[in-house]
Amino acid sequence: MKQAGDSLSRVFQALADPTRRGILERLSAGPATVGELSDPFDISAPAISQHLRVLESSGLIERSTRAQWRVCTLRPEPLDAATEWVERTRGLWQQKFDRLDGVLADIQRGHVDPEHRGRRSRSKE
Incomplete structure (x- = not known):
């Protein structure tokens, strides 16, 4: 490697x-x-x-x-290898951004308490 x-x-x-x-x-x-x-x-x-x-x-x-x-x-072969590396790395970061988007959407909907990382807020009845 x-x-x-x-x-x-x-x-x-x-x-x-x-x-x-x-x-x-x-x-x-x-x-x-x-x-x-x-x-x-x-x-x-x-x-x-x-x-x-x-x-x-x-x-x-x-x-x-x-x-x-x-x-x-x-x-062009070395460019192909560089493109593969960039795409693989981009894919990893895209997964992280997608998860972050999900967490932010949950916070906006009030499903996650931003003060308690990742914990779902308890409904107040």
Whole structure:
């Protein structure tokens, strides 16, 4: 599990930067050369190379050489793993929020005494 967690950490670290997210968005349209990827950004070639290294080490892109060109390709599998983790975590939190909504609704209806956590109020007859 530690290795999977480390992979996931690298993916989220890579996604944390807006330039890298922009590169991934461009690559979602298809493979691109390093020059094509750097065109929309006002940063140096070494900075683009560093971003590509981070993306490659996270497994989000693959780099290959075609003639004299370095071509980058998106690898969606790490994004799938990140999406699964986010959805699983969101589901756990959603369950907690749903329970909280139920407790708050009971309090509003007067079925729970807010001073006595979770205890139902006794009807006063």
